[in-house]
Amino acid sequence: MTNSRKWGTLVIACLAVLLLSIDLTVLHLASPKLAADLNPSATQFLWIADIYGFALAGLLVTMGNVGDRIGRKRLLLIGTAAFGAASAITAYAPNPELLIAARALLGVAGAIIMPSTLSLVRNVFTDPKERTSAVGIWSSVSAAGFALGPLVGGVLLDHFWWGSVFLINLPVVALILVTGFIVLPESGNPRPGRIDLPSVPLSVVGVLGLIYALKEAARGGAAQGSVIATAAIGVAALVVFVWRQTRLAEPLIDVRLFRRRAFAASVGAELIAMFAMLAMSLVFAQYFQLVLGWSPLIAGLAGMPGGFAAGGGGALAGTLVHKWGRGPVVTLGLVMTAAGFALFSRIGTDLSYPYLLVAMIIQGVGTGFTFAVTNDTLLATAPKERAGAAGAISETAHEMGGALGIAVLGSVLNSAYRNGLDLPAGLPAAAEAQIRDTLGGALRAAATLPRDVAGAVTGAAKQAFVEGLHATVLTGAAILLCLAVAALFALRGVPKVIPEYESTGQDLSEDPAEGVPAVS
Template sequence: MNESRRWGTLVIACLAMLLLAIDLTVLHLAVPKLVEGLGPSATQLLWIADIYGFVLAGLLVTMGNVGDRIGRKRLLLIGTAAFGAASALTAYASSPEMLIVSRALLGVAGATIMPSTLSLIRNVFTDPTQRTTAVGIWSSVAAIGYALGPIVGGFLLDHFWWGSVFLVNLPVVAVILAVGAFVLPESRNPRPGRLDVPSVPLSVIGVLGLVYALKEAAQGGLAQAQVAASAAVGLAALVVFVRRQTKLAEPLIDVRLFRRRAFSASVTAELIAMFTMLAMSLVFAQYFQLVAGWTPLVAGLAGLPGGLAGGVGGALAGPLVRSWGRGPVVATGLILTAAGFTLFSGLGVEVNYLYLLIAMIIQGVGIGFTFAVTNDTILATAPKERAGAAGAISETAHEIGGALGIAVLGSVLNAVYRNGLALPAGLPAPAADLARDTLAGAAEAAAALPQELASALLATARQAFVEGIHVTVLTGAGILVCLAGVTLYALRGVPKVIPEHAEPSEQAAPVR
């Protein structure tokens, strides 16, 4: 394959990832206008927000395997076309029920795109050094896309109705389909074997049950009956799924991959890093808007340097791996991220943006280092013909890690907030209940109070929230420092350049 087509494939893969990264973050900004336009109930609003992630997480493993069997190019183009159609359907949804269905369809389409992008890169870039560089660029684009989502959404919502945040997907879809049909090479597993049908619902139920339990725990606490029930169902399904994979000649996931130290350490690092990153992104969205009082667009622009720093970190990771090795680069990335989190503990109710900017850049570069190297290591240590399944494992770790982070670190933040909230005297009971729930609830309650009482409530709520941030970021920093040490040990001896056709024993020693 000529060089121009190879790098053209990377451009298409990056565009597809950019499409998904932006789409993951624009909906939160659209919620107020969406509620005004469609009037969903509280339950419907939760499903509108969550159904996309549920379906996406549940189908990643299955779709990664489908791509290995029918062709990664074919699946990417089919999924992109479906994503465009579902985006248009979502934009013009006329009822909450229709919006929930269209968001679920977006999740199905997104599950075909995510693993396809990584598996195409894995199969096109056969030179290990070029592959590391390509995965670093892909990771950089993903980081920038997550930061661009609030900006794109904020701009559109300032000028158009809520559905415009989904219509913006259509021009990107058109480019991917028009150019990808000619540029992308086809690749598939030459000996895919029979798809084990019972494994598909087991994987879907397992991942969905776990993610649903985590999200419910984050919203209503661990004591809810549905949390225990969904977690039990999910874990039971995953146990049966894993046992079944060990007995199949052609498993949906080759669980033996986890015996490779490099593979299992990289998946774990991605899960924990996403655990901290996604939770903190949601925390700072609230900090910018509810503490600083900035508009969604300004809040998005304020967070952009962190995403750009992540892009820089991803681009630098490849050259650093060739100099330092994989373990040191990942550990350095995690330490930098922890350092950024530690600096966040100096935030106050009054915003010092220069201080915040320094912390965001340090944290962003660290995240870029981490994800670029772990993504490449996961792909390199898996067989080339199973690239779609390997990419799906990586993305599933992202989804579970993000849900786990929101549940755990979100609970830490809420607990500190409630314990530190000193309600002013004379506050009506309904307003007090709202204020104890969340900072957003305090802002809602304050809107209906006399000015003096409202100001007192907002002051104490903001102070309690900032104190919650301090404890949460230091908790995250401690987790990241521990993970850095574990990762440095686990990735010892893994080659800087993992040979394309290395045997498992050469790629990384199995865990003993």
């Protein structure tokens, strides 16, 4: 393969992941306008935010295996076309119910796209050092999408309705389709087997059952009958799924990969780190616009440095791995991310932006270090012909972590907000219920109250939200610090450069990263 085609493949893979990253973050920025126009309930609002990640997480493993069998180029182009169609439907959704359904369709299309991006990169970059650098670039572009999304969304939201942020996907989709058809090489498993159809619903029911149960438990308590039943169904489905995978010649997930310490540690690190990260994107979109009163464009610009810092961290990670090793770089990244979260706990209803800028850069660089190294480690310790399935596991960890983060940390924020509200007496019952539901609801309800009462309600609601933000970021920081300690031990001894290998005839219970001399 020519050098230009190899790097062209990386560019197209980066464009595809950029599309998905932008789509995820523009929704967060659009949420205040969306809430004002469609007036979703608190439960509907969480589902609007969550359903994309849930649908994506539930189908990634299946779609990664489909790509290994029918061809990753073909699957990427099919998914991209579907993503464009779903974006147009989402932009014109007239009510919360249809918006939730449209976001679910976007998640399905995203699940078709995402595994192919990493697996294409894995297959064209066969030199281990080049692969580490390419995956670092891919990770940095993904992080940059989190910064560009609010900027693009802010420009659109200052001039158009909330649905315009989804129409921006269409020119990017067209570019990927045209260039991808010409440039991308086809790749797949040279010995594909049939997909085990019973495994598909088992994986979807297991993943979504547990996520839904955790979401409902965080909101209404774990003792609810629906929570217990859903959790039991999810656990049972996953147990049967794992049991079935151990008995298949061509499983959806080769569970023996998880016997490899580097592989299992990378999956766990990605899930927990994304758990903390994605929730904060949604929280700060609300903080900038509803607490500080900034326009969507100013809010988007304010959040850009964190995303670009993450991109810089991802690009730098490969160099640091060759100097220090994988475990130390991941641990440093997680500690820096936790430090940034801790610094966020000092912001209030008034903001010193230079202080926030420092916190965002520290957190962003740490995030870039973490994801670039864990992505490369996970891909390098899986067989090349199973790259689609391995990439799907990586992205499933991302999406499950993000969805769980929004559900759990979002619930922490909502609970702290409601418990921290100190409202004036004598409010109408309907207005008080709306005020206690969400900060956006409080600001809308305040607009209907007498001026002196409205001022007291607005001040109390903003203060309660900020106190909830503090509880949320400190919870995230504690989780990240625990993960940093675990990662340092779990990734010890993994070489700086993991050699290329094929899985044919190899026992996957043996770790190819173990015992390989580190290359400086």
